Amino acid sequence: METIDLALESLRMLLSEAAAFLPRVLLAVAIAIAGWLLAKAARFTVVKALRSINFHVMTERARIDAFLQMGGSTADTTALLGTLVYWLVIVAALIMACNSLDLSYVSELLSRIALFVPRVILAVVILAGGAYFAYFIDGSVTIYGRNVGFDEAPLLGRLARYAVMLFVVLIALEQLGIAGDIIRESFLIILAGIVLALALAFGLGGRQWAANLLERWWPQQKKREPGND
Structure with missing residues (x-):
C-alpha cells in the first residue's frame, strides 16, 4: 500500500509539473x-x-x-x-x-x-x-x-x-x-610587392615604352606653353 501511495504521489508531481510547463x-x-x-x-x-x-x-x-x-x-x-x-x-x-x-x-x-x-x-x-x-x-x-x-x-x-x-x-x-590585422598586413605586403614589381618592370623593360610616351606627351606640352603660341 505504501508503494502504491509513493507511485501515485510521483505521478501527481509529474502531472503538476507538466501542467505548469505546458x-x-x-x-x-x-x-x-x-x-x-x-x-x-x-x-x-x-x-x-x-x-x-x-x-x-x-x-x-x-x-x-x-x-x-x-x-x-x-x-x-x-x-x-x-x-x-x-x-x-x-x-x-x-x-x-x-x-x-x-x-x-x-x-x-x-x-x-x-x-x-x-x-x-x-x-x-x-x-x-x-x-x-x-x-x-x-x-x-x-x-x-x-x-x-x-x-x-x-x-x-x-x-x-x-x-x-x-x-x-x-x-x-x-x-x-x-583576422582583421592579418588581412590588413597581407594587403600592405601585396600592395608593396605590386608597386615594386611595376617599378622593376618599368625600370628594366619599360625604358623604350617610357621614351615613346614622353615623346608623345612632351610635344603636346610644348604646344600648350604660352611662349610657343
Missing part, C-alpha cells in the same frame, strides 16, 4: 509561429524596398549577381539580403521562445548568431556598393585616359578597379571580424 511550451510555439510570419513579412518588405530603389540594378552592373550565379546560386543579391533578414527575425523569435522555456544555453548560442547576421548583411552591402564604385572608377579612368591620348588607359582603369575592390573586400572582411 503553457510555457504553448507560448514558445506561439512565439515561433509569430516570428515565422513576421520573418516572411520582413523579407518581402526588404526585397520590395531594395528593388524600388533599383538596388538589383546596381548589383547587376557591379557583377555581384553574376558572381553568385557562378557559385551555383539562383538568387540575386537583393534576394540574398532578404533571406538574411528573414533568418535574423527567425533567430530572434527562437531566442524569445527559448527564454520562455529557460533554455539559457540555447539562447546564448542563438544570440551569438543573431549578432553575427547583421554584420554579414553590412558586409554584403559594402561589397555591392564597393564593386559598383570600382567599376565606376574603372570607366572614369579609362575614358579620361583615352581623352588625353593615353593608349594604356584600359589597363590603368582595370588596375584602379582591382585596387578599389581589394580595399572594399578588406573592409568587408573586417566587418565580419575575420
Whole structure:
C-alpha cells in the first residue's frame, strides 16, 4: 500500500509539473509561429524596398549577381539580403521562445548568431556598393585616359578597379571580424610587392615604352606653353 501511495504521489508531481510547463511550451510555439510570419513579412518588405530603389540594378552592373550565379546560386543579391533578414527575425523569435522555456544555453548560442547576421548583411552591402564604385572608377579612368591620348588607359582603369575592390573586400572582411590585422598586413605586403614589381618592370623593360610616351606627351606640352603660341 505504501508503494502504491509513493507511485501515485510521483505521478501527481509529474502531472503538476507538466501542467505548469505546458503553457510555457504553448507560448514558445506561439512565439515561433509569430516570428515565422513576421520573418516572411520582413523579407518581402526588404526585397520590395531594395528593388524600388533599383538596388538589383546596381548589383547587376557591379557583377555581384553574376558572381553568385557562378557559385551555383539562383538568387540575386537583393534576394540574398532578404533571406538574411528573414533568418535574423527567425533567430530572434527562437531566442524569445527559448527564454520562455529557460533554455539559457540555447539562447546564448542563438544570440551569438543573431549578432553575427547583421554584420554579414553590412558586409554584403559594402561589397555591392564597393564593386559598383570600382567599376565606376574603372570607366572614369579609362575614358579620361583615352581623352588625353593615353593608349594604356584600359589597363590603368582595370588596375584602379582591382585596387578599389581589394580595399572594399578588406573592409568587408573586417566587418565580419575575420583576422582583421592579418588581412590588413597581407594587403600592405601585396600592395608593396605590386608597386615594386611595376617599378622593376618599368625600370628594366619599360625604358623604350617610357621614351615613346614622353615623346608623345612632351610635344603636346610644348604646344600648350604660352611662349610657343
